[in-house]
Amino acid sequence: MSSFLAYTIFGLFSGAAYAIAASGLVLTYTTTRVFNIAHGAFGMVLSYLFWDFSVKQGLPIWLSLVLVLFVVAPAIGWFIARFVAKGLGEAPVSVSLVVTVGLLVGCIGFATQVYKPEARTVLPFFPETSFSLGETNITAHQVITILASIAVAVGLYLLLNRTRIGTAMRASVDNPELLKLFGGKPEAVATLSWMIGISLAGLGGILLVSTVGLDTYSLTLLVINAYAAAMLGRLKSLPLTFLGAMGLGLLSSYAPVYLPQEGLIGSVDNVVPALFLFIVIVAMPQAQLRIGQVKGIVSAPLPSLPKALGWGAALLVFVALLSGTASEANLLLVGTAATYAIVMLSLVLLTGYGGHVSLAQFTFAGVGALTYAKLDEPNLYGLLVSALVAAGVGALVALPVLRLTGLYLALSTLAFAAIMDKMLFQADFAFGFNGTLPAERLSILGMSITSTSGYVFVMAAFFVLMAFALLLVRRGVIGRMLIAMRDSPAACGTLGLDMRWFRVGLFAASAGMAGLAGGLYAGLRQSVGAAEFQFFNSLPLLLLAVVLGVTSVTGAALGGTGLMLLYNYPDAQGLLFILIAVGAVLLGRNPNGLAIYLFRLGNWLQGRLGPVLLSRLPALPADDERPASRNDDSVVEEDETTVTSTVVAGRPAGEPREVPAHVAR
């Protein structure tokens, strides 16, 4: 019985810390409509800073706390509100998700860059003090945490109900525009809520860090607990959020003790928060379609089919030449880049065309790789089955949430990825704990491709074929419907489109593409493990896709290469993460990414130099003028450059258009 009490107290303690963090998340979301995926990451960075101040610099603990929570955290919040999140709430969900994922990756980059791995410990507050309750001990730290959560609850209640700015905050939940009309200042409200939000993330992190340990990733992923708690309150209700946090704290505390420890069930306790999150999302009520927000996005122009074919062929020739000369190690890198590029193609379909965000593409690739390795049918049939299994899993993730919209779909992929990471991929029937599985190289129509160079060529061919198929889809009926759905779900609904099934199909197709990439990758490496498909990898993937252009197959080719290079420089990874994050934050609002600038450059070059070069050299115009064509895949970039024909005459091609004039009422 006393042990039960001890677990209960521990559960209440962690629940209290989750509640503090989650209430910050809810506060920011309700007042600004931005769901801060990076909430936990900020808590992580602030915990590192707390360690820095209190342990490394030796400042008194109270001073460190004050500095972190009342100086640094509000400063970060102010900066984000002013320069990053401004107007983000009105942007499509996919944009705000990408930007906050950018913040998350940036935080991780910062932490890995500044705080190189070493053993760090943060002691609990008053480590010597504890109180006994019968046979059970309660530490002073636990008491402080629970008291702090009560203080936060009371403080937020008073702020929201008893102060002017609090009233304005509640008003801005309903309609920031209206608030403005009545003389309120939505900007001030947003700034304050970001400042408090980040500060609460920091407090939550610091209170938990003595238990969790100062680890970049586990502290960042603690946010799943906060998401789950916040979801129970439907991202609105603070009391329900507190309740959810406490319930989750207790569940996570009891699970390892009272659940059987054998088999798959035994690993459930690792994923209690993610399961909780998934279940809460599935139980959410039907979302209503939002109307009155038009998001005409200028997509990258579509290449004409001959053009696409030409550049696809050029890419293949390039890879063929490369396979003849490059070393084995470099060939493996090219193959890896091709894998990533195909996974990015799956994002072009889902995010670029469909406007949905998935945070689990690598997990789907992992499902494909696992199937390929387990099936042991190293041929097209095996590859097809891998893709189909991944597609099925993708449908399973999307199916329960098909009534819901963007944000929830993205969060359910996140929960799913976390569950796969900690539970299924590590299971004995899958890759095994820290294990790998052997896989054979693919054989096509009885012809076995054993050499790495040949295999890499085949992978490039797959990329080209899939890119081509994607462009065909985009041109056809389905492509138009996808764009229509992205631009106005409400109009699609009132025209009679059943978007739920369309969305599930889209999700499945995208997961299937990622799964195929996974299968190919398994064959390339000939040995695969869970580590290669970790949840976190999907985040830089998403960001790079957006930075380099998630609306074009060129962006996918560039992004794949970029991601390969990124993982190739582990020493500079922190810095590179920061770089990508900044890119994502800057470019997040224009999903055409850098690719569209390339297209424009291409158009410009063609206009200027084309005639001259053509007269001298009738082959490919201005081929070597392009920057960034030092890597193989970027060659495809050209296939989308010269598509002025699809754009109306009289307007420059691909001119970015913000919200159309007639919507700006």
Place this chain on the structure above:
Amino acid sequence: MSHADAALDRGDALLRVEDVVVQFGGVTAVNHASFVAAAGVITGLIGPNGAGKTTCFNVITGLQRPTSGTIRFRGRNVTRMPVNRRAKRGMGRTFQRLEAFGSLTVRENVRVAHDIHAGLLGLVRPAKADVDGLLERVGIAAYAEERADSIPTGTARLLELARCLAGDPQLLLLDEPSSGQDESETDAFGELLKELAAEGRGIVMVEHDMDLVMSVCDEIHVLDFGTIIASGPPSMIRNDPAVQKAYLGYSDAEDPDSSDHTLTDLPAVETTQQIPVVTS
């Protein structure tokens, strides 16, 4: 799912809004509203800004669940039917805040609507859509190649109408269709509406242009603060004192931003005749 064959005579009830209430928190946006829209008839829904007209449309099309009340469409209770299935039953609407597919061209906008209407079969066997004919009919053929987010508001409203018509709906719900159009465009639009009604379609129109409303509508319902304060043919509505009050603010209630409303041609009212609320 062809709607043309379901023979309905002019005047047969197509849509019945029965005692609908919509509350947002403590605010009642629609308060026990009931009206009927009939086939071949143009029904006007007018009222000051914020009177609950668009909310009514949202409830009718299924974008918003009513707090209570019933929507019947072509004889069936559709109150809980999803948006897309109501559309398939023959309901089409346009939006006050435009919902054109901004990244597609005008022609593609209508093609998508046609594809959606054709359903799965359309994927296998693309039906020959007379997209250009539709664009011609609403008078925006000249814009066919333009991106929908680059055309003028008035044109975009016509585009939404064309997009709607691609699904051959029996009931058209038009939310401020003429705003953004000049006088001659509005006249042409009025003619188009009459033609569409003559084909047997029911049309419900939220509109602020009183000239248009008074000249094309057969039946008008006036909403104020979510309540239907008057119903009847244009000649009756024009002289209704309650309507005058709601529109011109002859009470000490807050001025309902009457700059939008063009009731300027209303004759001064002497009569205090009470209009019976029409129920069918």
